[in-house]
Amino acid sequence: MKRHEWHGKYWARWGDALSEAGFSPNEWRAAHEENHVIESFLRVARQLGKFPTKPEISMARNNDPNIPSFNSVTRLGTRSELKAKLLKFCADNTEFADLEDLVQSMPLKERVTSPSTEASEEVAGGHVYLVKAQAAYKIGSTRAPYRRVSEIANQSAKGAELIHLISTDDPEGIEKYWHNRFDEKRIAGLNKLSGEWFALSVDEIKAFRRRKTM
Numbered sequence: 001m002k003r004h005e006w007h008g009k010y011w012a013r014w015g016d017a018l019s020e021a022g023f024s025p026n027e028w029r030a031a032h033e034e035n036h037v038i039e040s041f042l043r044v045a046r047q048l049g050k051f052p053t054k055p056e057i058s059m060a061r062n063n064d065p066n067i068p069s070f071n072s073v074t075r076l077g078t079r080s081e082l083k084a085k086l087l088k089f090c091a092d093n094t095e096f097a098d099l100e101d102l103v104q105s106m107p108l109k110e111r112v113t114s115p116s117t118e119a120s121e122e123v124a125g126g127h128v129y130l131v132k133a134q135a136a137y138k139i140g141s142t143r144a145p146y147r148r149v150s151e152i153a154n155q156s157a158k159g160a161e162l163i164h165l166i167s168t169d170d171p172e173g174i175e176k177y178w179h180n181r182f183d184e185k186r187i188a189g190l191n192k193l194s195g196e197w198f199a200l201s202v203d204e205i206k207a208f209r210r211r212k213t214m
Helices: 014-020 030-048 054-063 070-074 079-092 094-104 145-155 171-181 202-209
Strands: 126-133 136-142 161-168
Touching: 030 054, 030 070, 030 079, 030 094, 054 070, 054 145, 054 161, 079 094, 126 145, 126 171, 126 202, 136 145, 136 171, 145 161, 161 171, 161 202
Parallel strands: none
Antiparallel strands: 126 136, 126 161
């Protein structure tokens, strides 16, 4: 069961559901739980190539319910405290050593909190997105990226995965740039009206993900 299907409807806590079913609720040590939150957060960050936002964590949880909620991350403390914990985890676990540079680049101006609205995540212009759906990649522009990804997922039999976002003050122009760059990789016959679907290689995806802003 997904959280929204039971939380506040049948049980207030998952432990209550376990107890009613005759099981003993999980009892995690605080340190173990914190490491689990940090590890899950870093895994999502690695996949995105940046620090996850609340909607991105929520989308990741759709594929893996074991990923803690964004609120679990906010409880780790201020940005400075979170950065210190992330760096220590990377230092103690060689599997995450490749993320130290990403953690080092983390700004420390504000507390780690979830955005109150999608608009708070947007720049003045918008975004160019790369989405994977049914073995194809869609490149498009939008000023509401997470709503757009949700729309694409609803139109796909197997859902959709947000690969990367590029922030820009010229979303239409940057979208056209990437369309032209990958013009030879357009997929004929798939959503011909949009012309936004491509068969991209690993290197081409990496090239797109290297750009955070344009």
